[in-house]
Amino acid sequence: MMPRLLLTFSSVILTAGGVMHAMAFNRTASAVAASNLPTFFANSLRALWLIDSATLITLAVVFGSIAARPSRATRGVVMLLAIIPGATAFFLYVFIGNFIPAHMLLAAAVAAFVGGLRLHGD
Numbered sequence: 001m002m003p004r005l006l007l008t009f010s011s012v013i014l015t016a017g018g019v020m021h022a023m024a025f026n027r028t029a030s031a032v033a034a035s036n037l038p039t040f041f042a043n044s045l046r047a048l049w050l051i052d053s054a055t056l057i058t059l060a061v062v063f064g065s066i067a068a069r070p071s072r073a074t075r076g077v078v079m080l081l082a083i084i085p086g087a088t089a090f091f092l093y094v095f096i097g098n099f100i101p102a103h104m105l106l107a108a109a110v111a112a113f114v115g116g117l118r119l120h121g122d
Contacts, residue, residue: 006115007067007078011060013108014085017101018056025049052088059084063112070119078116085109 028049032042062081066073086109092102 003070003115003118003120004067006111006118007063010082010085010108010112010115011064011067013104013111014056014060014063017104017108018053018060021056021101022050022053025053055084063115066119067115073119075116075119078119079113082109082112082116085112 025046029046032045035042037045059081063078066078085105089102089105089109092099092105096102
């Protein structure tokens with residue numbers, strides 16, 4: 001039961017983060033348009049912004065699916081997937097610092113990792 005709750009918790013956090021991130025795209029696109037960034041970097045930022053949102057939501061679906069049917073994945077796979085939000089949180093801390101989205105990603109990563117450790121162990 002605990003792995004399912006932890007994976008569900010991670011899925012909810014990642015869904016919320018992915019949706020909030022996607023909703024902020026228009027503000028980001030406006031800031032990019034008002035900047036003097038070269039076209040390649042401006043377009044890269046726009047793409048990476050939406051890529052991050054898509055990654056968070058996709059990972060949320062995967063964790064939610066595993067929470068619903070734990071036999072769909074092994075411990076190792078879940079623990080490896082948990083590295084994705086963990087690494088993202090790490091880079092946010094490095095480049096931005098103390099930042100609520102980084103805390104959310106870290107919480108999602110830890111919950112998924114611990115859920116993976118306990119998967120099939122209940």
